[in-house]
Amino acid sequence: MRLATFRHQGRESVGIVEDAWITDLEPIYGQPVTMLSVIDLGLEKLLTVADSLTGKSQTQRIPLEQVTLLAPIPRPRKNVFCVGRNYADHVKETGTTVIPEVPVFFTKAANTVIGPDMAIPKHPVTQQLDYEAELAVVISRNGCDIAEDTALSYVFGYTIVNDVTARDLQKRHNQWFKGKSLDRACPMGPVIVTADEIGDPQNLQVKTWVNGELRQAASTGEMLFSVASLISWLSQGYTLEAGDVIATGTPAGVGAGYDPGRFLEDGDLVEIEISRIGCLSNRVEAASTATTRDA
Numbered sequence: 001m002r003l004a005t006f007r008h009q010g011r012e013s014v015g016i017v018e019d020a021w022i023t024d025l026e027p028i029y030g031q032p033v034t035m036l037s038v039i040d041l042g043l044e045k046l047l048t049v050a051d052s053l054t055g056k057s058q059t060q061r062i063p064l065e066q067v068t069l070l071a072p073i074p075r076p077r078k079n080v081f082c083v084g085r086n087y088a089d090h091v092k093e094t095g096t097t098v099i100p101e102v103p104v105f106f107t108k109a110a111n112t113v114i115g116p117d118m119a120i121p122k123h124p125v126t127q128q129l130d131y132e133a134e135l136a137v138v139i140s141r142n143g144c145d146i147a148e149d150t151a152l153s154y155v156f157g158y159t160i161v162n163d164v165t166a167r168d169l170q171k172r173h174n175q176w177f178k179g180k181s182l183d184r185a186c187p188m189g190p191v192i193v194t195a196d197e198i199g200d201p202q203n204l205q206v207k208t209w210v211n212g213e214l215r216q217a218a219s220t221g222e223m224l225f226s227v228a229s230l231i232s233w234l235s236q237g238y239t240l241e242a243g244d245v246i247a248t249g250t251p252a253g254v255g256a257g258y259d260p261g262r263f264l265e266d267g268d269l270v271e272i273e274i275s276r277i278g279c280l281s282n283r284v285e286a287a288s289t290a291t292t293r294d295a
Contacts, residue, residue: 001194006067024060036243071115071188079107086249093257103225106176112186119290126166129264132250133208133272136161139244151231157194160280161247162187167256187282201227205275218251
């Protein structure tokens, strides 16, 4: 099932995306819904709702072209969990030969999330704005000390995240939070695909184009730490909660990996595609324009 958060005629809701249509879930649930409330109610409830649509008149169906897709979770309850150095080739392009023995975790501020087709600001504070294509995992239920062999049962679904990074700030501050958490530095979407449709998350293709030029191309099977392993590691002594988002790391081909670096400029179009999920597209704009155009 493909789920999206959307705006239509001034109202925000969640719907099931099928071909060129989106089916609004609010009339079916009988109450206003957000993606977090749908996750809280559970996948079983969602599947029951979906089954109830079969063979019935779907007056709540809206042409996709008439809605604006937002980030699937426009404002996560907590920071977005992220993983650094999770592809060996990306580790090498950063200039280090040290392969992590355990996952490298950090976070992006929750208020950095923006949706598909929304502008990524080119803030004056950075001259090295970079892209990072990442498979993101959405947690379905609370869990602590999760075993790796049961970890995928805690996954609600998957989406795409662009872990936009100010490399110069990342280096200057000697840690990653500031360089990762500029305003609107976390494009997400366009949909969440439920776990049952994805199956094995280590068998997906990740690609990034900048202005039509292919920059990143890899398989999630190349991850140093699998999705199940990341969930297990992160949950040791820490309770993951329904709706938490984990971005699983980026493959080689980021702007900082080139010599000289190929960083994002005003007007650049970044398109990230992950097989079975879709394409997340965002354009870079001057900060003053970007922060007002999509308000």
